[in-house]
Amino acid sequence: MTAAFSGADWLALLVHFLSLSLLAIGGAITTAPEMHSYLVNEKSWLTDSQFTSSIALAQAAPGPNVLFIALLGWTLA
Amino acid sequence: MTFVAPDPTLQALAPRPGPRSKTDLFVSFSWLALQGFGGVLAIVQRELVEKKQWMTLEEFVDDWAVAQILPGPNVVNLSLMIGDRYFGMRGALAALAGMLALPLVIVLLLVVLPAELRNCQQPKGLCGVWAGAVAAGLIAATGHQTHRGIETQRHGADCLLGVRHFGFVVYWLLALASDLGVTVSGCPGVLVGLSAARA
Numbered sequence: 208m209t210a211a212f213s214g215a216d217w218l219a220l221l222v223h224f225l226s227l228s229l230l231a232i233g234g235a236i237t238t239a240p241e242m243h244s245y246l247v248n249e250k251s252w253l254t255d256s257q258f259t260s261s262i263a264l265a266q267a268a269p270g271p272n273v274l275f276i277a278l279l280g281w282t283l284a
Numbered sequence: 285m286t287f288v289a290p291d292p293t294l295q296a297l298a299p300r301p302g303p304r305s306k307t308d309l310f311v312s313f314s315w316l317a318l319q320g321f322g323g324v325l326a327i328v329q330r331e332l333v334e335k336k337q338w339m340t341l342e343e344f345v346d347d348w349a350v351a352q353i354l355p356g357p358n359v360v361n362l363s364l365m366i367g368d369r370y371f372g373m374r375g376a377l378a379a380l381a382g383m384l385a386l387p388l389v390i391v392l393l394l395v396v397l398p399a400e401l402r403n404c405q406q407p408k409g410l411c412g413v414w415a416g417a418v419a420a421g422l423i424a425a426t427g428h429q430t431h432r433g434i435e436t437q438r439h440g441a442d443c444l445l446g447v448r449h450f451g452f453v454v455y456w457l458l459a460l461a462s463d464l465g466v467t468v469s470g471c472p473g474v475l476v477g478l479s480a481a482r483a
Contacts, residue, residue: 228355228356229355229356230355231355231356231357232352232353232354232355233352233358234352234357234358235356235357264391264394265391267321267394268321268387268390268391268394269317269318269319269320269321269387269390270317270320270324270383270384270386270387270388270390270391271317271320271324271359271360271383271384271387273359273360274384274387274388274391277388277391277392278391278392278395281392281395282395
């Protein structure tokens with residue numbers, strides 16, 4: 208997580224993920240590749256291993272896998 | 285004896301069980317979500333159709349098809365649809381909150397705990413026990429959920445036996461390679477996980 212994560216960044220994140228959710232036909236996991244390229248490649252806010260462990264942890268824990276997105280946000284903050 | 289399919293119209297009109305209140309929706313969906321290791325959909329079907337009988341299988345499949353096709357996570361759509369059917373917008377939100385809230389707390393705990401454990405100030409063995417307990421809980425829960433499905437397969441019992449023995453081998457290899465503290469703390473964790481896989 209790099210420093211300087213401003214309010215504008217949060218807003219950009221929110222807008223991007225909102226628009227992504229409209230494309231999430233067939234489950235939230237279908238948008239995971241796009242989230243990966245956005246968070247890891249484009250913005251470099253997360254490392255690859257952080258992203259993967261979020262997904263793995265959300266799978267192992269009880270409840271919907273969609274919570275991996277919450278984990279991504281938690282790791283960012 | 286010929287099979288007579290139940291008349292769907294009559295079935296739809298007959299009084300049927302349903303959630304008693306929004307709280308019931310919240311509690312039911314929370315309970316569903318907490319059982320859903322690796323995905324809740326199968327649990328939702330078993331609970332709502334077979335156990336609670338809030339809907340028939342055909343109705344559930346119809347709802348699921350709609351939820352799947354609409355954008356967004358299918359369990360989110362499903363809980364919104366089912367909640368809204370019984371109690372309107374607030375019911376939809378109650379069902380959704382049930383589906384997401386408790387698992388969210390658990391999953392965040394799972395992220396926070398290992399970070400805390402890394403900075404653990406207590407004697408190393410205690411931290412190891414705590415870490416082992418968390419890992420054991422996850423393994424046991426996953427084993428508990430999956431063993432039933434495996435057992436009914438043709439060679440399911442053999443697979444479980446193989447997993448058990450493989451687990452022992454892996455454990456002893458790790459124990460040989462690592463600290464005594466890790467060995468002591470990992471022991472109950474592995475045993476719990478393996479007994480869950482066997483039970």
